[in-house]
Amino acid sequence: MTDHGHPVDPDRVTAVQHEALSASEAEAMGGLLTVLADPLRARILSALLATQEMCVGDLALALGASEDAVSYGLRLLRTAGLVRRRREGRMGYYRLRDGAAREALEASLSRLRHLTALHPEAGADEADEE
Amino acid sequence: MTDHGHPVDPDRVTAVQHEALSASEAEAMGGLLTVLADPLRARILSALLATQEMCVGDLALALGASEDAVSYGLRLLRTAGLVRRRREGRMGYYRLRDGAAREALEASLSRLRHLTALHPEAGADEADEE
């Protein structure tokens, strides 16, 4: 087991402790990202961004997924506070939460789409030395 | 089992099929988000954004995590193409992948931080009807 009473670069260690994401911030962000990380849920959000409001069956049809899966995804999105439901008879119509959150979500998805498009692509470079 | 030869709103269904995230896009994004969703990995990235370059031991010290966990996190970040390693003797110094990806990552993290700060907060509103 390594000791580490001897940091290699103390300045950077303290810099990180001050500037980097705190554990609690990272945990909150992780919770949100875990919700966004599922392909079906991301597509549901994307669909709602495009159409304002849809019911479970149409979403399942449009996305080519089972209704159970869509229903389950919408439940998680709702408990995460990202999506709201409007009941009309036996149908449930879902839409994104309104307001600043909607725009923040749109911007985040756009950014992430861009980042993904950069295609990090596990470049296997192992030979570095100086 | 529901039939769904009868979409409620065919226009929106086709709109989603054209405009929403495709399955493959969502899968790629999901892979990336799964990597970002882990609190420790997000904090590692945040630390590297702040300091340019650090070794495993210092990261573990600064983040209050075990070296094994940090090493494992860095491995995943490396295979995801987000982080690069510079070997110097027995030490390994890690830095973010350079170029556009770095800026895209910084922008994404910033956006996500903002989105998280909006605090979706599982608002339990169930009573909607018209």
Added chain:
DNA sequence: GGTTTATCCGCTGGGCCGTACGGATAAACG
């Protein structure tokens, strides 16, 4: 060369998450 140090790898186990299935609810329709 032997020891210490910094990091990495393989393996194992526990835990969480998503899907599928069956039944339940509740509205429309005749």
Added chain:
DNA sequence: CGTTTATCCGTACGGCCCAGCGGATAAACC
């Protein structure tokens, strides 16, 4: 009022992921 339709819920199962441990590698130091 019984059936059909759209959705929801509870449960069980399988799979993936991450922390921890032990050993391996490889450089520095005496």
